[in-house]
Amino acid sequence: MSTNMQSMALTVPSGGSIESYIQAVSSIPMLSAEEERALAERLHQDGDLMAAKQLIMSHLRFVVHIAKGYSGYGLPQADLIQEGNIGLMKAVKRFDPTVGVRLVSFAVHWVKAEIHEFVLKNWRIVKVATTKAQRKLFFNLRKSKKRLGWFTNDEVNTVAEELGVSRAEVMEMESRMSSQDMAFDLGSDDDESSSHLLSPSQYLEDNSSDLATNFENKQWEDHSANRLQLAIKTLDERSQDIIQSRWLTEDKATLQELANKYQVSAERVRQLENNAMKKLQAAMR
Template sequence: MGTSLQIVENLSPGRNLDAYVQSVSAIPVLSADEERKLAERLYYEEDVASARQLVMSHLRFVVHVAKSYSGYGLPLGDLIQEGNVGLMKAVRRFDPTMGVRLVSFAVHWIKAEMHEFILRNWRIVKVATTKAQRKLFFNLRSMKKGLTWMTNDEVKAVADDLGVEAKTVREMEGRLAANDTAFDAPVADDDETPFYAPANYLEDMSADPASQVEDANWKQETEQQLMTAMQQLDERSQDILIQRWLREEKATLHELAAKYQVSAERIRQLEKNAMKKIRLALEA
């Protein structure tokens, strides 16, 4: 058993998944008596070695649970790692006096970590935020009979079973049917396989010299037109527009009203009239 533990500690499910699964499967399952003694040493004496052995002997169970979530399109290795975190939390909180096996207690912690990982990573836009939506998210995938859209009767049955409205079921079904596309995904092993990631067909024009010159000319011309239009305004109107629109810290109507000793409504009228003149000058 010691050799198997050493092998697992040198592996990661993200690096060599097959070797990892093979190694954890080789670790013997603890008997009820062995598990109880280890759990008691951990619970009463805080024995770290016992905690390690309890965790290692249940890694195969985490792999088993992770495989049941393979339909979400996320790497199995990542799911296993998240499940291992849940397993360690469960071992730390396990009370041997409860009279249940560790696996019965740990399964809830393992699934909780996997659920959090799936909801964080399955979609760029969150598909489930409330507790009811989270329940619907995981149950709807198992209740759907196939890849086709559910009938009205099926929607009603799911809604009644989960205690939600039918429109909520339809909305979640639509979210589940949507797919995110990675902007820059790995290239296929062979050059013959087409890959339609946006990075492969969206052209970046920002580095094109002609586009850069055109943008610079357009900016210069626009700024010149604006300055010419501003010069047609009286000094007060120019100052109002500069203070209200061209400064990083914009002045309020009341601040300008106090400066020119008029009402805030008068400043608003002057600003509106000045903007109208600027617009007409730029369109000419």
């Protein structure tokens, strides 16, 4: 990927400001299918990097959505998102608008591939010392260990007495020190059907649902809901109340109830409702 395209990626902040980043990318307007196709054509036909930037920016929220699914590996969310953004840029570069699929569906592979690579390089299934006390025991135990292999009962007692800890703590730390990291991927000779041989890589991806389609549908629902709320605000106050009372609440009002409220006939309320619905439909189109 060119340096120019790489420079388009937003730098994801670490620490508390990650929430501000997520809010910022969530506020970036989504693209319609027509807008997306036009931008992709400008990128591929004319090398328009501003078109590439718009495609990338409008899909940053999608990367955040995917990255959140990998939070269980103990890696910084900002780093996961940043790696996913790199995958998004690669997807934008390779996206062919003539195929007939949306970018969000095409980009899943590239976003996940970059995040998977980052997890493979950084994730460790066994954390030897995770607290201050465990770190102290770890370094003291290394000094006390005189030979390879497991301690005998007498050696465990001696070390526990010297360090002022329990036998259980010594044995637990020795177990951690002596264990090996589990291979992330199964070897070529491993039987993937054996439940006890499951490797961490097999937990990375959930194939039970189409994430891209689900995400795109959810984003479209949110987008439509926002457009509906904006359209409702264009109605007069009485029409807004009628639409809200008749369609947007669980305890829906009857025509007669609204007629009594506004001191008009039920038929007049029905007419106002129909007129308001026509205005909303026109605004939504």
